[in-house]
Amino acid sequence: MSSSNLSKEGWEESEFPILCETCLGENPYMRMTRQAHGRECKICERPFTIFRWCPGRNMRYKKTEICQTCAKLKNICQTCMFDLEYGLPVQVRDNILNVDAGAVPQSDVNREYFIQNAEKQLADGQHYLEYQGADSAAKETLRRMARKEPYYKRNRAHICSFFVKGECTRGETCPYRHELPTEQEKTKTNFKDRYYGNNDPLAKRVMEKVGERVQLQPPEDPTVTSLFITGVTSDISQEDLQRVFAAFGEIRSVVLSHAKKCAFVNFLSRTAAELAVEKTYGRLAVNGIILRVAWGKPRKQGPRSELAPAKPGHNAPTQAPLPPGVAQEKAQYPSQDPTLLGAPRQ
Ligand SMILES: [Zn+2]
Ligand SMILES: [Zn+2]
Ligand SMILES: [Zn+2]
Known part of the structure; x- marks a missing residue:
């Protein structure tokens, strides 16, 4: 499990990252490097502890992108920002659970105040999320949508941009993937949109894909229209x-x-x-x-x-x-x- 403390400056120092199984990778013996205050969190912009590791053979190096407080507030992985319990984008989860995605303020001043308070509550061992109270039918839907196994393909090397232009001369030794990007891979991740659940293209795809599998039973009362x-x-x-x-x-x-x-x-x-x-x-x-x-x-x-x-x-x-x-x-x-x-x- 993770532990995090705040330094004198109020910056996070942690011993172990909060990660989903996919980002962690198959190899339980991998080495992780740790750099305190290595970079700014992509959400709250405060310095935090960066971890870097390679999640398996032929996989790309991964690192933590958001701080532990921001991750805990949404119950997501510090690297891919998918929900830790269901492995789904925040927007999909919050939509289905009908939880207010706007709970973390997006303006700088409000967010800072909010996060300071949230940290106090997290330090006191309080649960920040309100997902516990969510509708049980909605939770069941999420469980059906969730990936059952870690999806290691997501950790693969990035596509070689030289190969795409027909210019890579490294051949077999090239550490990047020699493939043409799919439509999906062409979309750049916008960390804030994914975090806040604003028009996340990935969420849209998941909803479309899953919607075909998950059907909603009509209520027994035939007068409901x-x-x-x-x-x-x-x-x-x-x-x-x-x-x-x-x-x-x-x-x-x-x-x-x-x-x-x-x-x-x-x-x-x-x-x-x-x-x-x-x-x-x-x-x-x-x-x-x-x-x-x-x-x-x-x-x-x-x-x-x-x-x-x-x-x-x-x-x-x-x-x-x-x-x-x-x-x-x-x-x-x-x-x-x-x-x-x-x-x-x-
Ligand atoms: Zn943060
Ligand atoms: Zn992850
Ligand atoms: Zn290449």
């Missing part, structure tokens, strides 16, 4: 959702809250809703933003149905459009309703 969409940022308008989902059948209403980053898409028929889930679950991207799709909940008895504004005594049915006068955008969700904060239970 609404989908619950999360991750809806201000880049996405009600019209965008309307346009995307109209392809599956007639829509009764789309209710969107940018404040809650979620929306409900209510179909007229169950068939349309099922088709929409089948076609979009795990692979919905609108304006380049990955969205999470889940089924809406069955109609509840009483005034607090999920689409109704929090008006005591106002008994709006779940799938009715909002009453006139309530702007779609500013639909008031019952703020204390925990089911709205987490993913809906299936």
Whole structure:
């Protein structure tokens, strides 16, 4: 396990890195070099301990890219920044668990303050992540998506740029790979985007690939015809959702809250809703933003149905459009309703 301490300057000094199995490599006896305050963390920009090692034969040297605090805050590997438990990109994990990816501030001043506090809490042995409280169905989805074995191919040497131009003269002795890059390998890693889960192209590919394998069971109650969409940022308008989902059948209403980053898409028929889930679950991207799709909940008895504004005594049915006068955008969700904060239970 890892241990890290702070030096006089408040910089991290650690004895062992936090790594996933893939980055660690097959050879348990590999040697690791360690350089205290060797470089700045790619996220918080503070100096931290850099580790370098070779994860196996014909593999490239790897090094830690982000500090231990930044890694712990997201429960990710210090080198590849994949989630330590599921081996998936942060954006995929947070999307499916419906955890707020924006928890670590991205502006310098706020982040510094946040990280200092977080370090105190981590030092006290507190768990920083809120993933424990995440929906169990969502966790199960992640488990099904997770890679079961380490993926050592990811550690291979980089592609030889001279070979690509037809200019490498080193032949067999060239330490780089003589292959043409795939589309995937042409995309450069943007550490911050991957860390914060902002439009990570890798996350998008994982979602597309996995979406074909993982299917969502429709709720037993046949009256449920609404989908619950999360991750809806201000880049996405009600019209965008309307346009995307109209392809599956007639829509009764789309209710969107940018404040809650979620929306409900209510179909007229169950068939349309099922088709929409089948076609979009795990692979919905609108304006380049990955969205999470889940089924809406069955109609509840009483005034607090999920689409109704929090008006005591106002008994709006779940799938009715909002009453006139309530702007779609500013639909008031019952703020204390925990089911709205987490993913809906299936
Ligand atoms: Zn850091
Ligand atoms: Zn890793
Ligand atoms: Zn070469």
